[in-house]
Amino acid sequence: MLRAHRERQKKLLPLFSPELRATRMAFAKGIWDLFLVFTLVFWISICFLYGAGYDTMRHIKDSTFIFRNFDDSQTANDLSSMIIAGFEDPNAPLLKVYTGSEKYDSVAAIKDAVWKGNAWGAVIVNDGFGKQLEQALSEGADYDPTSAVTLVTEESRHYFKVIMVNKAAQTVLTALEGPFSQQMFQRMVTADGANATRVIDQANANALITPFSYAVDNVAPYHFDMSMYILSVTLSLCMVVGSFIPSNMWKSIEEPFYKQVRITHVIALRAFINIIWAAFICIQATGIVFAFHGPLWSPSTRDFFAMFAIFLLNTLSFTFFIDCMQNWVHPRFLLGGYFTTLFVNIAAAVFGPELNNHFFRILYAVPFNNSGLMLRTLLTNGSYNKLNFAITINVLWSLVWWLGSTFLIARKARRVYEGKMLMANVPPPAAPQPAVALEKDAAHSPTNSSALSEYLSSATASSGTTPSPSETDISARMRSARARKSNDTTSDIEIEDM
Numbered sequence: 001m002l003r004a005h006r007e008r009q010k011k012l013l014p015l016f017s018p019e020l021r022a023t024r025m026a027f028a029k030g031i032w033d034l035f036l037v038f039t040l041v042f043w044i045s046i047c048f049l050y051g052a053g054y055d056t057m058r059h060i061k062d063s064t065f066i067f068r069n070f071d072d073s074q075t076a077n078d079l080s081s082m083i084i085a086g087f088e089d090p091n092a093p094l095l096k097v098y099t100g101s102e103k104y105d106s107v108a109a110i111k112d113a114v115w116k117g118n119a120w121g122a123v124i125v126n127d128g129f130g131k132q133l134e135q136a137l138s139e140g141a142d143y144d145p146t147s148a149v150t151l152v153t154e155e156s157r158h159y160f161k162v163i164m165v166n167k168a169a170q171t172v173l174t175a176l177e178g179p180f181s182q183q184m185f186q187r188m189v190t191a192d193g194a195n196a197t198r199v200i201d202q203a204n205a206n207a208l209i210t211p212f213s214y215a216v217d218n219v220a221p222y223h224f225d226m227s228m229y230i231l232s233v234t235l236s237l238c239m240v241v242g243s244f245i246p247s248n249m250w251k252s253i254e255e256p257f258y259k260q261v262r263i264t265h266v267i268a269l270r271a272f273i274n275i276i277w278a279a280f281i282c283i284q285a286t287g288i289v290f291a292f293h294g295p296l297w298s299p300s301t302r303d304f305f306a307m308f309a310i311f312l313l314n315t316l317s318f319t320f321f322i323d324c325m326q327n328w329v330h331p332r333f334l335l336g337g338y339f340t341t342l343f344v345n346i347a348a349a350v351f352g353p354e355l356n357n358h359f360f361r362i363l364y365a366v367p368f369n370n371s372g373l374m375l376r377t378l379l380t381n382g383s384y385n386k387l388n389f390a391i392t393i394n395v396l397w398s399l400v401w402w403l404g405s406t407f408l409i410a411r412k413a414r415r416v417y418e419g420k421m422l423m424a425n426v427p428p429p430a431a432p433q434p435a436v437a438l439e440k441d442a443a444h445s446p447t448n449s450s451a452l453s454e455y456l457s458s459a460t461a462s463s464g465t466t467p468s469p470s471e472t473d474i475s476a477r478m479r480s481a482r483a484r485k486s487n488d489t490t491s492d493i494e495i496e497d498m
Contacts, residue, residue: 034332041336045343052347052360056164059355063093063165066110066122066152073130075184079148079212080125082180086172093120093165107150114152115219117384120165122152123173129212136207137188143204148212149173154220156376156384158352165355166216173214184211220383222376223297234285235314235349235368236342242281242315244338246273247322251331258416267409271402274319282311297379306378313394314371320401327408348372370394 013019065087069080087095096119104110110122129148136143151173153166185208188199200208250270257266286308290299318341325337345368352372353363363369370390377385415421422428 030332037333037336041340045340049343049347052356052363053351056161056355057091060091060165060168061094062355063120065093065095065169066104066113066119067095067097068104068110069125070127071125071129075130075133076125078183079180082176083123086176089172092168092172095123111152111219114154115383117156120157121154121169124150124152126150133207133211136204137184138202140202140204143207145206145210145213146215149214151214151216153216153218154383155218155222156220156380158354161352161354177210177213181209181211220380222379234289235371236346238282238285238311238315239318239342239345242278243318243322246277246319247326251326258413263410263413266413267406270323270409275316278312278315278319282315283308285311303378307375310371310374313398314367317367317394317397317401320398320405323405324401324408327405327412365393367394367397
């Protein structure tokens, strides 16, 4: 057995033999093409990912907070002036001040505006704040500093951006506590000739040290312990498993379908496989989310099917895109398309388009971003409802890529059937020249002219009823004559007419 193996190996060529030079050059060219393509893909993907999350604080003024003072006391007005000045810091959100009888004339109206997404948050100076503080400082009455200001927040926007903006607003308010305390103490000391000792003795210590603080009212909590992971990891899982696997499976079995089955049936079968597999994966992903939802969220059956529909729509938009790639791009470059697509969508999931450089706001049109919008609306019980926009974008992506894949599948099936395209989406190699033409050329060489002349003379001497030999017969008999002449140089060449 070993000897037979060695004999077989002797018949094969070494890698660097001259006969394999063309093969080696084709292989090297393919490797070089891959090197160039994937270098470009890598840099584009990484730069896009890092650029989407780069220095979003520069655009924090794009996030707006509502400010309203519902207390008419001088103390409340002084605090309002300090808050407005504090939010002028370039690292703070933009504060829109509403006074008088303008809109947002109640706390409920302000909270509703934040819940709907008309503002990122709100700062409210509560009614009665000035009177309660003055009583606590002059009479020692009970006082709760957090009753002075309410910071209204929500979590239905992008996770990281919400944390950043809310933290910036809290930083401004916290930084004002010390200066406002000093201002109130100086006012009490200078009022009616009072001295510091008397002010300290009669004041509520808590009100004197911290005359104002704030309470956070989150009107749209996530209700889910793993909200960030559900957005990025689960969507990525559905994309990879729900899109790539059926496409790669189909790639390995598609050739007989393209060559033997009607085009409409191929298109219908492929769409059916894609949808069934995507639904199979997405229903399992939804089950995993519900299994690990944590104690803060109490989902219903309606939530289950809503989340399943979000996952399915997101997955189908990628499935049909990959179908387009597989019927248009050479297989060696497919991974580059997958890689770039995945990174762009991960950028949308991890960083989001809000508060980004204006170029990166193209992420509003990316499926992951719109799936994230739908999930956050679901997890916050309807807050920041952009469902019409998000569903429309993802349906359009799915429809556009499905139409594109339909056209490309039909085109490929037709060209494969006609022999104008291989399954690798490239034209077939050029056909070699026919052997007859090569041997005709060889027949005109000096070494072959004598054998050919001898055959022709013998054919002329044969019976007139014998059919005229074809060029192929002439070539075959010419080779036979040359062989016999080389074996027996002393004998005359004798060719029988077949």
